[in-house]
Amino acid sequence: MSWSNWSGSVTAAASIARPHSEDELAMLVRSAHRLRATGAGHSFMPLCESDELILSLEDMAGEIRIAADRRTARIPAGWSIRRLTAALWEEGLALANQGDVNPQSLAGAMATGTHGTGNELGSLSTFARGFRLVGADGEAHWCDVDTNADLYQAQRLSLGLFGIATEIDVAVVPAFHLAERIEKRRWAEVRESYDELTRQHRHVEFWFFPHSDDVILKTLDLCDPCDPPPTTTDIEEATFRRILGISARLPFLTPLLQRLMMRSGISGRRRGPAHSIFPSDRNIRFEEMEYEMPRGAGLETLDEIVGWIRRRRLPVTFPFEYRVVAGDDIWMSPMNAGPVAAISMHQYAKMPWRALFADAETIFRAHGGRPHWAKRHRLSRADVDALYPLVGRYRAVRAAADPQGKFLNPHLETLFV
CATH class of the missing domain: 3.40.462.10 (FAD-linked oxidases, C-terminal domain)
Structure with missing residues (x-):
């Protein structure tokens, strides 16, 4: 089966799976040698490329759960920004900012640092307060600032290297x-x-x-x-x-x-x-x-x-x-x-x-x-080392979370292994 990104410049011959539950997702992760996750394919770099398995979470079951203080909401990670913002609006809530494209999945947008514009407003990654991840072993883990803190810090802009996010705790604001x-x-x-x-x-x-x-x-x-x-x-x-x-x-x-x-x-x-x-x-x-x-x-x-x-x-x-x-x-x-x-x-x-x-x-x-990690660039490993002083910690968390490199592809391997 063939997969391509939105622009058509990145293609892959891979099996494409659309799990409907976390158990089904875990089974697919356990059985795969290499796999990547994809959302709407709006990455121009080969971030989602795989020659074995590509996962889409678009059909995963799930619903929004609003925290009691209404400052955060637990969101199915595979939902598109269009779907989640409409659902938040029904609850009288919103994201503080968005870009001008909304078919992207929440997980994909956060994983690449997608952003809008505004003096005091950060990227969508800055809205993440916690993640539920299915790791390389197929087991689900939670991470936030207090639990698995290093994994959380790396996962905030993950490039899909640490597992498959199934839920994300997201900062929200009153609808406007x-x-x-x-x-x-x-x-x-x-x-x-x-x-x-x-x-x-x-x-x-x-x-x-x-x-x-x-x-x-x-x-x-x-x-x-x-x-x-x-x-x-x-x-x-x-x-x-x-x-x-x-x-x-x-x-x-x-x-x-x-x-x-x-x-x-x-x-x-x-x-x-x-x-x-x-x-x-x-x-x-x-x-x-x-x-x-x-x-x-x-x-x-x-x-x-x-x-x-x-x-x-x-x-x-x-x-x-x-x-x-x-x-x-x-x-x-x-x-x-x-x-x-x-x-x-x-x-x-x-x-x-x-x-x-x-x-x-x-x-x-x-x-x-x-x-921008999802837009065209020609960074080498040496460039990444020079531009990102904390990349050593990032690589160490990746190696611990995925020692066999299940979530790698050739592009990411050249930069982070």
Whole structure:
């Protein structure tokens, strides 16, 4: 059977199993030599790749259990963010933050450090308060800050190396509503005012087509209760899809097409429950690389990369996405050295991307960046050692939890064994 990730760039010939219970999952884990778990396949790196067994927890039985103080909720780990946020809303609760994609599984998003944007808001991994794991021996274990503490610290951003999470205790907040505003601004203006914008708004990000002098600015702020929005996306994709089709056939037209597209009026307003405003439909397939830059180096880094693209008239068809994320204390988190500016570089899946990303990565690394684990990167073991001072503890916990390397694959083995 064949498995592929969302973009189609990672494939695997493996058995695919969908256990319905923890007992069934445990039996599969015990009998496997090598296995990996997958959610929605939104990792661009070969994190889920396996030539033997790939597990999906999408069909696992389970339900949300709300703590008495309503500050945490026990969530089935295989649930999608879409499913769990809708269920939390029914209980008058929400996640404090999300990204703009919600088909991802909760376990997968936490395992890779997936994040949204916000000065004071960390990645989804920072919301985890405990995990129930089926380990390499097929036995279930609980870990949190007081129980199996080292396993918990490593599992907070696990890359799937320590077992299969079946339940996650997650920090939650009272349900809230958001007002979204989208508008076109000059790049020079946004670059000058971005730090102030992040203080004025709960969430702020922008998209920057590299051959245009304008950016698309998006802000989200708390608002009064209101009905869900009439649309499930922030920006309509039809015009962009047509331009991508032309650029794929005639790449040299990309700069002109981007400038023409950005001459049109770009604006939008939506209001609604937070879980219906955070995500937006993303239906056009792309490849992605994302680097988390030291916060003070973010805008300078983006300016340098855009300048390089313009000088060489490179057919980079998608906009850069720019966000900020709070720092954390998670061992293998790109945010554990302090707050970051997250710069996402995309390329249309039907166009060449490997050489573009490799050259851009040189610029990101020169400014002190660390990559998102699920997005395209070329880190070596030596790079991981240099970037993550606590990787030795991480590897030691992995070796103790999985001495036979059951949860490894070739990509992860080169970095963590």
